[in-house]
Amino acid sequence: MHRRIYRALLIAYPPEVRSEFARDMEETFHDRYRATRGTAERFRFWLRAVSDLVATATLDRLGVGRARGLGSGAGGGVRRARGASMIARILQDLRITTRSLAKRPGYTTVVLLTLALSIGAPAAIFTVVDGVLLSAMQYRDPDRLTRVLVNTGGPGWHGASGPEFADYEARLESFENVAAYRGRYTTLGGSTAPLLTMAVFATADLLPMLGVTPALGRTFSAEEDRPGGDPVIVLSYGLWVQLFGGDPEVLGRTVKVNGSLHTVIGVMPRGFNFPSPDYQAWLPLQLSLDNPLARTNHDLDILARLGSGVPMSRARAEVGLLAQRSFDAYPEFYAEHGYRIRLQTLRDQTVGESGTPLLIILGAALFLLLAACVTVANLVLARGETRKREVAVRTALGAPRMRLTGQLLTEHMLLAVVGGLGGVALAFFGVRALIAADPGWIPRLWEVGLDARTLGFSFLLVLTTGLAFGLAPALKMARADISECLKEGVRSGAGSGSSHRLRRTLVVTQVAFAVVLATGVAIMVQTVRNLYRVDLGFRPDHVLTMRLVPSFETYGTAPARVRFYEDALRRVRILPGVTEAAAVSALPLAGEGASNWSYLIAEQPDLSIGDAPFAPIEQVTPGYLDALGLTLVRGRFFNERDGPASPAVAVINEAMARTHWSEEDPLGKRIKVFDPGWPWMEVVGVVKDVRGAGLDREARPLVYVPHAQGHATAYLSHLSLALAVKTEGDPTALAGPIRDAVWGLDADVPIPDVATMGELIAASVADRRFTMLLLSGFGLVALFLASVGVYGVISFVVSQRTHEIGIRMALGARGARILRQVVGEGLLLALLGVTLGLVGALFVSRVFQPLVFGVAVDDPITYLGVAVMLILTAVCASFAPALRAARLDPLRALRANAE
Secondary structure, three states: HHHHHHHHHHHOOOOOHHHHHHHHHHHHHHHHHHOOOOHHHHHHHHHHHHHHHHHHHHHHHOHHHHHHHHOOHHHHHHHHHHHHHHHHHHHHHHHHHHHHHHHHHHHHHHHHHHHHHHHHHHHHHHHHHHHHHOOOOOOOHHHEEEEEEEEEOOOOOOOEEEHHHHHHHHOOOOOEEEEEEEEEEEEEEOOOOOOEEEEEEOOOOHHHHHHOOOOEHHHHHHHHHHOOOOOEEEEEEHHHHHHHOOOOOOOEEEEEEEEEEEEEEEEEEEEEOOOOOOOEEEEEEEOOOOOHHHHHHHOOEEEEOOOOOOHHHHHHHHHHOOOHHHHOOHHHOOOOEEEEEEEEEHHHHHHHHHHHHHHHHHHHHHHHHHHHHHHHHHHHHHHHHHHOOOOOOOOHOOOOOOHHHHHHHHHHHHHHHHHHHHHHHHHHHHHHHHHHHOOOOOHHHHHOOOOOHHHHHHHHHHHHHHHHHHHHHHHHHHHOOOHHHHHHHHHHHOHHHHHHHHHHHHHHHHHHHHHHHHHHHHHHHHHHHHOOOOOOOOOOOOOOEEEEEOOOOOOHHHHHHHHHHHHHHHHHHHHOEEEEEEEOOOOOOOOOOOEEEEEEEOOOOOOOOOOOOHHHHHEEEOHHHHHHHEEEEEEOOOOOOOOOOOOEEEEEEHHHHHHHHHOOOOOOEEEOOOOOOOOOEEEEEOOOOOOOOOOOOOOOOOEEEEEEHHHHHHHOOOOEEEEEEOOOOHHHHHHHHHHHHHHHHHOOOOOOOOOOOHHHHHHHOHHHHHHHHHHHHHHHHHHHHHHHHHHHHHHHHHHHHHHHHHHOOOOOOOHHHHHHHHHHHHHHHHHHHHHHHHHHHHHHHHHHHOOOOOOOOHHHHHHHHHHHHHHHHHHHHHHHHHHHHHOOOHHHHHHHHHO
């Protein structure tokens, strides 16, 4: 086998000399291979063989070392000779370096693994950061695409209403195009079983504005987008393959959308996924503005394209002026809450709040890389102490110092390159694993992948890393005093004072980096702990959730919807292991968010819709109180008697009670949605506040109404509701039986989003938890590197001072005193590093401010805990060499030194 491998390696040689080398060297190679014993020896043998073959073959091709002319002109010959000589020196250095590293597999393995891990982590994170935050979006002129957001009071920014969109189209001259769209669950059916997917209902300008040409057909026209226009649909590439098998004759065929037939007019290209991969179809919005209260329905997302050469500042000034004019023109809609318009680039809006945790993770990865560079530099210095005599002898024999420095740098750069290749491989697999895991909070993750920029960043890391850990040790070794090194000898192992100071400085730096990372970890751990300790207002244990999406064709009327959910819940409640089941329009912490509706209070004077307060209105079924474990503060919750023909009732949360009836009992008070013809609802109960929008967000006023009365008191009874099923045991075990129970009623009802309440809570803090886990991993590695650094320095000091310690112990020094002194040296290094690290952490921790909850970024207890942990770690790392020094036999130490 080894003969065949050797012959395969000969392919590196020119054809005319390949046979000569085969004759001359194969037997010698065979004899040397047979002389090796064990895996380690054969590993070193193959490294030397490969390096010799590659170097010799390369030199032969350059004409170095063989009788070949280097060229005809004298000047060209000299230049080529110099170039060949330089390359020959580099290849020779590589061959020597490979042999040297092969003789020390332990040292080489530790360095390469350290570099691979420390380069792979920032390379993987940079790949994600580049794909999410830096790379251009896959649309035409993406920097000119702008989201238009609206605020009419209350927290956050949301979409616009239909009349507001019409104002933007007519009056905003800074934009070439303005389009509106909304996304929702859509049931597709026909010849196949109904398929639930997300679809975009958009105005005709949306798809052309993005500048993406359909793979087949066309997008819908303005005529098709008008109310009453032809029902058409544009499919995604994946949906085209799924529904029609990629049939190129799909244009003109029909697909049933929510019960009505739509004609397929186009297929978008592979990879097009606006606004996200969840959306698989695009249909005309066919917006109607007939409703006199339509200006308050802010349910449209608005996308606009800036005109060529128009600065964002001009557009912002224009929308500000439009907002003021709208406020003056429609005081009945905006009087109390105001009206503001905000412009945000599509990239910034898509990225949202994910940029901060990603940049924090990237910064932590770079800190880890710096800590690894310090660790490797310490290892290089330690190895350099054993090579000082070798370098001194070579210098004394006439080797130029620059030549020695170059050779040492070659060794370090080779380590960096090989470690960097391993790091790139780890980054590749790490990114693939992250995409497969899909944490859920990272936008554009589907676009992430290793590319030229990632490889360039990795190359920069490799180059910087090699110079960072190799340059100073190489220069120091090459400049060492020859006579002193020859006097010391290899046996003593003594090093110069400057070398000791440099190693101590590196250890202090390691500890400082570890303190900075550990502080970030401590802040994030406390944040996640505090989030999980928040009083949710309900009991999430043993609760399974799923959404039901009945078709509009079958359940287009309110009585049909009410009857369907009553029958479905009745079937679910009788399942073994189910204690209660109910339905709700929007689950807490599911990211769904109930719509805000303006409402009136009977005791308050008549208000315009602009002055009226607003709040989310949740539609629930009886049993929701027990199914989700809400706490009833006073009054009662809904029951089976609160049907369509019963008096209209409502239950409110404590936040609404405090807002309107802080000094009196809210039971018996009356509220209604803002519409003159709609009935008043009597408040029959108050429940504890539920943190539905997020664990870190205070509860806002909220109204619950019976789903059976929704068509009469809250505009309509919702078609799609989420089930909340309380179980006795593991809720996931009942997912199948619950589906079967619903499908036994109607087999065509899609049931997506199956999850436990615990999973929904975890998803709501996924960004912080993910940041905490990665920082914890980086922090543990940095802590380990710091402890190894302290241990290495103290062990080296003990080995250097063996003779001194032996004399002191022979003169009566006690082991306990030696132990305290050695541990004290490690403690001093730790104190210096902790002090520097705490100062750095005070500045760095400011970037955590947007993520923290329930803890201050400059919390003294956190910093004290980190300092104590690092100091204890350093003491523990120092204890083993200190104990070895304290137990030293003075006679053996003196005899060993004398020898």
